[in-house]
Amino acid sequence: MARRFVIKLDPERDAPTLTINYEEALNSQQYAAVTAGGGPVLVVAGAGTGKTRTLVYRVAYLVETGTPPEQIVLLTFTRRASHEMISRASMLLDGRCQHVRGGTFHSFCLGILRQYAPRIGFPNNFTIMDSSDAADVVDVVRTGLNIRKNRRRFPRKRTIQSIISGVRNRDTTLQEYVEAKFPQFVEYIEVIGDINDGYSRYKRSHGLMDYDDLLLHCLFLLEEHEDVRKRVAGGCRHVLVDEYQDTNLSQAALVRAFSSEHTNIMVVGDDAQSIYQFRGADFRNILSFPQQFSKTLTLKLEHNYRSTQRILDLANHVISNARYKFEKKLFTEKVGGELPVLVQAADNRFESRFVAQQILEIRENGLPLNQMAVLFRNGFNSYDLEVELNRCGIPFVKYGGMKLSEAAHIKDVLAHLKVLENPLDAVSWNRILQLLEGVGPKTAQRIIEWMESGPGEAFELDEARFSPRYIDSVRGLFDVLRRVLNQKGSITEQLERIVAYYEPILKRVHYDDHPKRLQDLEHFIGIAESFPDRATLLSSLALDPIELTAIDTDPVQDDEPPLVLSTIHSAKGLEFDTVFLIHALDGILPSSYSVDDSDALDEELRLLYVAVTRAATRLFISYPTLQYRRYEGQYFASPSRFLENIPANLLDEGSIVEEAVSVVEGAPAETEEEIQGLILPPTPTN
DNA sequence: ACAAGCAGTTTTTTT
DNA sequence: AACTGCTTGT
Numbered sequence: 034m035a036r037r038f039v040i041k042l043d044p045e046r047d048a049p050t051l052t053i054n055y056e057e058a059l060n061s062q063q064y065a066a067v068t069a070g071g072g073p074v075l076v077v078a079g080a081g082t083g084k085t086r087t088l089v090y091r092v093a094y095l096v097e098t099g100t101p102p103e104q105i106v107l108l109t110f111t112r113r114a115s116h117e118m119i120s121r122a123s124m125l126l127d128g129r130c131q132h133v134r135g136g137t138f139h140s141f142c143l144g145i146l147r148q149y150a151p152r153i154g155f156p157n158n159f160t161i162m163d164s165s166d167a168a169d170v171v172d173v174v175r176t177g178l179n180i181r182k183n184r185r186r187f188p189r190k191r192t193i194q195s196i197i198s199g200v201r202n203r204d205t206t207l208q209e210y211v212e213a214k215f216p217q218f219v220e221y222i223e224v225i226g227d228i229n230d231g232y233s234r235y236k237r238s239h240g241l242m243d244y245d246d247l248l249l250h251c252l253f254l255l256e257e258h259e260d261v262r263k264r265v266a267g268g269c270r271h272v273l274v275d276e277y278q279d280t281n282l283s284q285a286a287l288v289r290a291f292s293s294e295h296t297n298i299m300v301v302g303d304d305a306q307s308i309y310q311f312r313g314a315d316f317r318n319i320l321s322f323p324q325q326f327s328k329t330l331t332l333k334l335e336h337n338y339r340s341t342q343r344i345l346d347l348a349n350h351v352i353s354n355a356r357y358k359f360e361k362k363l364f365t366e367k368v369g370g371e372l373p374v375l376v377q378a379a380d381n382r383f384e385s386r387f388v389a390q391q392i393l394e395i396r397e398n399g400l401p402l403n404q405m406a407v408l409f410r411n412g413f414n415s416y417d418l419e420v421e422l423n424r425c426g427i428p429f430v431k432y433g434g435m436k437l438s439e440a441a442h443i444k445d446v447l448a449h450l451k452v453l454e455n456p457l458d459a460v461s462w463n464r465i466l467q468l469l470e471g472v473g474p475k476t477a478q479r480i481i482e483w484m485e486s487g488p489g490e491a492f493e494l495d496e497a498r499f500s501p502r503y504i505d506s507v508r509g510l511f512d513v514l515r516r517v518l519n520q521k522g523s524i525t526e527q528l529e530r531i532v533a534y535y536e537p538i539l540k541r542v543h544y545d546d547h548p549k550r551l552q553d554l555e556h557f558i559g560i561a562e563s564f565p566d567r568a569t570l571l572s573s574l575a576l577d578p579i580e581l582t583a584i585d586t587d588p589v590q591d592d593e594p595p596l597v598l599s600t601i602h603s604a605k606g607l608e609f610d611t612v613f614l615i616h617a618l619d620g621i622l623p624s625s626y627s628v629d630d631s632d633a634l635d636e637e638l639r640l641l642y643v644a645v646t647r648a649a650t651r652l653f654i655s656y657p658t659l660q661y662r663r664y665e666g667q668y669f670a671s672p673s674r675f676l677e678n679i680p681a682n683l684l685d686e687g688s689i690v691e692e693a694v695s696v697v698e699g700a701p702a703e704t705e706e707e708i709q710g711l712i713l714p715p716t717p718t719n
Numbered sequence: 720a721c722a723a724g725c726a727g728t729t730t731t732t733t734t
Numbered sequence: 735a736a737c738t739g740c741t742t743g744t
Contacts, residue, residue, distance in 0.1 A: 111734085139734050164733085189729090189737070244734050311732065411731055433732080441736085471744095473722045502722095502744085576734065602732045624731055640732085 051097050053125060059083075059090060066299070066332050067091045071271075073292075073326035074299040077319070079363045080348070080646035081339030081608065084301055088273060089118050091299065092133055093126040095271050102132035104270035106291065110279060112136055112577045114606055118275075138284050139244060140576050142251035146242075149261050153254050158568065159240040160455045161575040165439065167232075167243045168194040169460050174231040176474065180224055188218050188225070197229050201245045202281050202313025240457045248283045255290040266294035276605070277302035277322070281313035289325070298326065305352055305359045306643050308602060310636045337363040339608050339649050341370025347652070347683045348645045351675060355635050363646075373645070373652035374685040375617075375676055380659040385421035387655060387689050388613050392427060392596060395611055395651075402427065403594035404610040408601050408644045410624065414616040415598050428593055433600030436578035442539060442550040443557055447574065449531045453518055454567055459485075468538050469510065471503035480507065509534075524570060528558045601644045612648035617641075617656045622673040641675050654684075 055067055063083055066076045067090045078084040088107070096102050109115040115135035122130035134141070143161070150157050162170070172190040180187075188196070192215070200210045207229070211222050218225070236242065242250065255262040269291045274280070277300035280288070292298035300322060307316035323329040337345060345363050352359055378384035388407060396402055409415050412434025422429050437443055445468060448461035459481050466477035480499070499507065513534045517527050532554050539554075540547045560579060564570035597609065616622070622641060627633035645652060660670040676684070 137734065191737085247734085309733075312734080413730085436733095471722070475721060578734090600732065621731090626731065636732095 051094075053090070053093060053097065055090060055094060059087070060336055062332060062334050062336070063087045063090070066301075066334070067094050069299070069330060069332075071295070071297040073296065073322070073329040075277075075319070075322045075329050075331045076299065076301040076334065077303065077331065077361070078301055078334040079303055079337065079361050080306060080643070081337040081363070081649075082334035083336075083338055084275070084303070084334065085114075085118060085121075085606065087334065088275060088301060089121045089125060091273060092118065092122040092130060096122075096126060096129050096133070100270055102129050103134060104268055105133045106141065106269050106272045107133055107135040108138055108141060108272070108274045108288075109135065110137065110276040110605065112140065114275060137576065138280075138287060139247045142247045142287070143572060143576065145251055145261075145265055146247065146254070149254055149258070152258055152261065153250055154237065155242070155250070156240045156455070156457075158455050159242050160451055160458045160461070161247070161572060162236075162241050162243045162460060163439070163575055163578075164194060164198070164244070165191075165444075166241075166460050167198075169463065170235055170241070171197070171228060171232055173460075173463060173478070174228050174235055176478075178224075178227060178231060180228070186217065187221065188215070192218075193225060193228060196225060197232065198243070198245055199313065201249065202283070204282055235459075238457075239459045240455050241460065245283075248287060252283055252286055252290065255287075262290060262293065266291055270295050271297045272299070274298070274300040275302070276306075278304050278307040278316045278319045279309040279314045280318055281309075281315065282318075285318055285325070296326075305355075305361075305639060306605070306646075308605065308636060308640050308643055310632065333361065335361050335363060337365040340365060340646060341367045341650055343370045343372050343683075344645065344648050344650075344652055347373050347679070348642055350679065350683055351638065351645060352642045354675065355638050356631060357635060371651055372683075372685045373648075373654065374687045375672070375679075376653060376655040376687040376689065377672070378655055378657045378689055380657045381417040382421075383689055384615060384655050384657045385418040388418060388615060388653075389421045389425045389427060391613070391653065393425065400610055401594060402429075402596040405613070406597040406599060406604065406607070406609040406611075406647065407613045407615055408599055408604055408647065409615050410601060410621050410640070411616075412600055414621065418615065419598070422596070428595040429598050430595045431580060431598040433580075433603035435581040437553070437557065437560075437581045438574045438578045440550075440553060440581065442535075442543065442554060445538075446528065446531055446535055446554060446557070447571070449514065449517075449535070450527070450567055450571060453514060453527075454571060457485075465510065466507070468535075468542065469503055469506040470541070471500075471506070476500075476503065524561050524564055524567060525558055527567065528561055532558065601640050604647055605643060608647055608649060610649045611651040612644070612653070614641075614644045614652070614654045615656075617654050617673045617676060618660070619671045619674050622675065638675055641673070 056064055059067060060083075063086065066074065066087050076084070076087065078087070092105060092107060095105055107115060107118060109118065115137070119130055119133055119135050122133065146155070146159070147157055150159055168190040171194045175190070175193070196207070196211060196215060196218075199214065200207050203210065207226055208222055211218055211225070236246065255265060272288065272292045274288060279302070288298060288300070300319070302319045304316040304319050307314060307319075310316075323331060340348070340363075342365050345365055349362050376387060378387055392402070392405055395405065407415065407418065415431065415434075419429070419431070438447065445464065448464040451458050451461040452465065462481050462484070463474075463477050466472050466480055467474065472480075476499075513530065517530050520526070520530075522530075535554075536551065539550055543550055561570055564573065597604075597607075599607070620628075623634055623637040627637050654676065656670070656672045658669055660668060
């Protein structure tokens with residue numbers, strides 16, 4: 034007779050032993066999120082409430098409680114964010130966290146598509162186009178359709194590309210979208226539709242995908258191929274999504290697909306920080322999450338650990354002016370602190386000198402440079418300041434603005450690599466052929482068509498068909514490509530060969546500044562060295578472009594962590610002790626492109642909210658009164674409308690006084706105490 | 720017919 | 735700084 038023995042479970046002893054004391058490290062709301070079970074979880078987390086911390090601990094918790102790290106998918110907004118979170122989780126727990134799969138939606142989709150592309154009629158080695166490549170294709174298609182540009186006010190190639198992309202990222206039609214956003218082009222809706230059709234066909238026949246395709250083709254793949262969906266979603270035991278308020282329709286659908294097998298999905302975000310509506314994101318996406326996933330557990334993080342109460346008061350006041358009423362109000366225990374200040378400067382130069390001097394002073398008082406940041410609306414708003422910082426010897430890094438891989442000369446060299454990787458890539462062929470003397474759009478097109486129809490062997494040129502005016506230079510191009518291909522050297526060797534070939538072209542095309550551009554190319558070769566192969570280099574560059582200013586950083590003071598300059602968009606998710614928001618002008622912070630559209634205007638307001646909430650203890654907002662415009666010359670600009678009529682108990686006012694001698698020890702006027710001691714040296718002539 | 724060079728206009732934010 | 739449209743040159 035069988036006997037049954039019962040062992041009593043002792044929760045003290047038999048619970049998995051956790052090396053991290055989660056309860057102690059987190060507040061109760063964070064703890065609830067980190068230790069939540071499976072199923073859909075929505076975490077609505079205000080600015081500075083420990084959103085990143087929560088995700089990091091969540092990753093560690095999942096790993097510790099037995100989820101294989103490679104079955105955890107952490108989708109973030111930038112690759113920087115995903116690297117940071119994964120390495121923080123690794124430090125918290127151990128190296129197992131390194132195997133968590135992370136990245137942007139685009140890079141995660143790329144990985145899937147590289148594997149399964151043939152299932153949807155693409156080669157595995159398809160090329161990723163950035164938006165200016167896409168605009169070039171649009172132009173080729175438009176020319177091919179014989180659409181005359183000299184029709185009245187026909188949209189530019191960039192505009193057509195952004196219309197096409199705008200429609201694909203939203204739940205709308207071309208008709209509706211153009212009527213709403215580009216009423217001046219309503220008469221061309223049909224033509225734009227034709228261009229769009231041609232554009233899709235062109236991409237498909239040449240193995241090209243734009244950014245939208247990475248998401249949409251991946252979604253199509255998962256929806257149409259049950260076995261692929263099962264395999265991919267089967268590997269996603271836990272899906273975590275950061276910055277969910279900035280996802281668009283297709284990203285929400287992808288989240289659904291990824292989590293379709295295990296339904297363990299946690300999304301984190303803040304509707305008040307949605308700043309990518311221009312790209313199709315909709316903050317209502319995050320609010321409708323519980324409707325899209327049944328039995329959603331909703332948690333809120335409202336306790337701010339970052340900022341002083343005075344900064345939060347200003348932030349709460351700013352966001353209360355939005356048409357849409359956001360529900361949460363942030364609170365903190367950091368009472369008091371300095372009142373944020375709004376500083377009026379006479380012009381750009383005064384603003385720059387003010388900021389640089391404050392930074393020097395604050396550093397003098399012991400705050401490291403990398404805990405300060407200067408934020409601005411547009412990449413070019415910091416040009417003047419960058420000059421001033423260089424003059425003062427303040428090292429800085431800049432995020433946002435011009436990217437290395439967007440510079441014409443880098444794109445030229447990259448296009449050579451791209452045709453080696455994907456010989457069908459007609460955009461790149463088009464680009465590199467037109468660099469040859471005597472070859473323009475028409476000839477480039479004819480050569481491409483000849484290559485596609487004719488010889489099996491790539492990079493071979495047959496005689497007589499082409500004019501002797503350029504035949505030799507085409508042959509020269511093919512020779513270089515063939516040599517690079519046959520030699521199978523390292524990336525560096527391949528690039529060096531191409532740059533050597535390209536150098537004379539560079540001198541001809543950019544005669545006035547070729548030394549600077551050649552320097553960029555050398556620097557680029559150095560960066561490329563760290564990539565394992567050509568394909569990885571090209572994909573990484575397309576999805577995670579390198580900042581152009583990485584080049585200018587002077588090696589003199591590289592032991593000091595640099596000051597951060599950033600567009601507000603690129604500063605999302607970051608925090609600093611001291612923040613300077615510069616160029617807070619009407620027409621810049623509410624961008625002049627947004628003032629007619631109340632939704633867009635609201636987004637600009639949220640942008641200001643994001644900027645303000647980056648600051649922990651000190652916030653300076655400044656604007657120059659005098660601005661220049663091309664033909665009108667100088668004119669007086671007004672401060673941001675968002676900063677008007679702010680009660681004096683929330684925002685101080687300051688002005689800049691010029692003082693040729695030394696600091697006056699006396700009592701300055703109250704409103705000027707913030708900038709007491711600012712000495713402006715005589716304005717240099719340059 | 721097509722390329723090259725010049726003049727005038729237009730520039731957000733990002734994967 | 736890059737794109738578009740116009741004029742000139744081969």
